[in-house]
Amino acid sequence: MEWVLGVGAVALLIFFCAVAVAGYLVFDQVRGSRLLQEGYSAVQNGELNLATAKLAAALQRRLTKVDMSYAYANRAYCHYRLGRPSEALRDFDEALRLNPEITWAYEFRAAVHLNRGDHDKAFEDYSETIRRDPNSSEAYFQRGRIALARGDTALAVRDFRELVRLNPQEANVYVRLGEAQIQHEELHGALASFESALRLAPFHQLAPAKRLHVLRLQGREGEAAAGEAQALREVEERTAAQLSSPTLDATFKESYSLLQEGLAAARAGDHPRAIEYYRKALSGKLSAENVSEAYLNLGHSEVQQGEIEQAQADFERSIASDPSNVAAYLSRAELHERLGNHQAVADDCTTALLVDPNASWGYLMRSRAFRNLQQPRRALEDLTRAIKLKPPAVDNALNDLAWLLATSPDQSVRDGRRAVETAEQACEMTKWERAAYVDTLAAAQAESGDFGTAVISQMRAVALVEEIHPSRAGMEERLQLYREQKPYREELRSTTTTASAPVQ
Template sequence: AEQPTPEQSKSPAEKPKSSAEKPSTPAPEKKPPAGQADLDKATELRFKAKKLSDLEEVIRLCRSALEKGLDEAGTEYAKTMLASTLIQRGVAVAKALLETPFTPRLEPFRKSALNDLETAVAILPNQAEALVFIARLHLLPGGDAKRAAKALDDALAVPDAEAPTRAMAFQLRASLQQDPQKQLADLNEALRLQPENPETLRERGVAYVELGQWDKALADFDAALKLDPKHIPTYIAKALVLSKQEKYDAALAVLAEARKIDPQSAELWVQQARVHVLQKNFPEAIKDLDEALKEAAEPLVVRLLRAEVFQEMEQFDKALAEIDEVLKQEPDLRLAVRYRAVLLAELKRTEEAVELMEDWMRRHPDDEEGQLQLASLYLADNRPRRAIELFTEILRKNPDNPAALRGRGDAYLNIGKHAEAIADYERALKLRPNDSGLLNNFAWVLATSPVDSLRNGKRALEMALKACELTQYKEAHILSTLGAAYAELGDFETAKKWSAKAIELGRADQKDQLRKELESYQQQKPFRELIQTEEKQPKPKPKLPGLPKEQPNEQPEEKPEEKPQGKPTSP
């Protein structure tokens, strides 16, 4: 066969070209953007990064690449990589913070994590996970609740966010809701997305408790325990709900079940003591607290509870001994100092209580609650005018303080200034319409004032009935007010009925006064009372910082009986 000549065997590309087919000058090779090398390094490192230092280098390289310059596609890619790496680093730091009790020394780490996450969402706005972690960091102590709420709203607005992330956002937003129904709606949505989340079930159970829906709360707590059967706080929450339902034996059984899981839990002994207190089984409550004291990491709390139980048992010396033990460890613990003053007053050592609180106020002149307690002690120590001065000083700073208005009204009542007392009670009642003590004292002056123009039997009866309902008709001094209101309206038979019941329920130190009221009704006479307490002269004391100077008072000639008051309560 004929062989092709060498010229014929050449490919078209190899054949000599005619002058018309001369090759064109090749285009110069395109130079890559200045930042491309850094972006390539960042990409390579991003896929094998294992440590925070690796992420730090990826972030540095992305920023360097963007600063040096990239084409449009490279810029978009670098920004996306930068944002995702910032999120990865921010989330890693955030998770570590969320697993540790937050203290001020951790604040720089929170700021660092927030800086990463905020920078990332500024680059890529619809990052639901980053937004949720921004919220979680701000919900730690010292964070910005408003920023947390905004971040959660933004996270829930991301259309394609994963279900667990959305569920977390709903759960966190529920904790910020002020409206209980909105809180419940968020928790319902979180559980729709993640129905077997025990933490969310517990939180919805608590929400039901706040709404008074006990059975629904118990159902959620039971569901949470099926998923997490060793979670002691859920057992405690369940026992508390059963106690609210007055199912005390069932509550104790739940706590006993929890103790099988954690026999050394001081908190379980404390909660058992609370149930026994509700049962009025004070000796058993003390035994429970004895056990709690053996296990407690914070014995001061247990001693405070023991003091409360001893107070309920009217063993005030033992209660005082517990408080003194607390003050040995924490001499400036406000709760213990104020409680000690209450117990001294219970022991009729009112002057000591006054001196204790005066000393406290010299050292803590801005403690408004302390001022209120001191003013109340002045009133108990037969110094109503001094009490009025201090209550007035409190009201100058805080005009809508209901406790100060009520206290000053009581003090005015003790010096016979009924119109002034009524004015303060009116203001206080608008702020505290369901305060049984306030309703009682207001009704009393409206029913018993010797000033004809001030009495209002119909309104006194309305208030007295409401106060009785609030206290389940179990308080002698409130029942006596109910009797006085009926007497003012001319219904002496009903007045005698409630007056006799008041005597039956009253303490020994109340009965003489209550009998005088009944005798008046038996004579078909409404009861009248005008107290004009003689001001007790105090021992000279240095002026308390921030308090009005004590002024001398003209003394009235007589001191009528004072209407019995309820037992002082702990602060």
């Protein structure tokens, strides 16, 4: 009997323990759900640090698999907004491992990858977002930008057309489509896109200049010149009207006038005075766009005065004030180029080209960086794209392309016949008066095996430079090579030098 009672007591104890455990688990799950809801509310209210703490506490409780996935996804979003990319990626990865159906998590994870410069992973996540949600404007926009930077112009045009479908009343999307169409050589379509943008926003900041650029690409110089003059008059009239408005803040008027005085002084070559005006303007009241322009122009004048470190700091302030200021990225890239920081040049140019894929100077500068980073094929791609855009210094781009085709250490890049054709174009555009261009032509002729003509061209190049010119010695060395029936090759470049020498 005692034995039976003992067994009964043990059974009863086990029962109560099971009830207690079950109660604890239910309580833990309820507490976890409550913390989860508090975390979601904090996210909605923008209290991101509080949300992170609540979601972390919820993840320590008993949650369903689905609840865990959303807890990780929301905490990842908080990390992203708080500038913690590594933590954001870790949590997005875990959220999508637990629940691959959270479409918005792919889009935000793509944004983290994009901010970290990992365009390939960003492209994959934006593509997955589009597959799951064909109406995601952000995914089409960002994937289109990446596609354009990669040179996949057909995909970029398709993505920006989808963007137009989703946002038919937004002028900026037509501008993006037009930029892609220029790259894809759909000039008629590009012109129509920019005109659509102007119908929606007659005073759009970029569309007028883009439209004029297309007219020039089409060879319609007269129309482009007339349009440029008209656009300038309209800008001057609008500026005068704004400054004369009685509702405009007097401090803003004064700062804007100082900014204009600085620009006038810089145009006159008086950079110390320009710097003084810019700094006074920045101490007053300006719009974010004007602040960015003021820092940009201040940096340019500081460069002229040899104040390189200060100029770099001001270019960075210009970018911080307006992250879409392409000229600021390219100006900072030029400073990096002076200092031999070739990867930084490539990075700044890449960012600028994501903002404006038709910024031809960005392709030219990045091509030089790629040459110095021992990536001649990427340099070739950039030079080819720059020339298609017909930049103001197209002769310089043609010469760079011909030099690369003639002298690259990468045999797969060299093309003597194309190098000769390209170099001749550059020489003809400058009436055969640029020694460097004739020097390039000689290298191209030597690469083609036409050493006799190369010797004649090189002698002409040498004759065009003074004896004390620093480039003359190299030209004379190449002349001797051609006489010996040897082509010229650039050495593989390190990331810190631009020196080159012939292959013996």
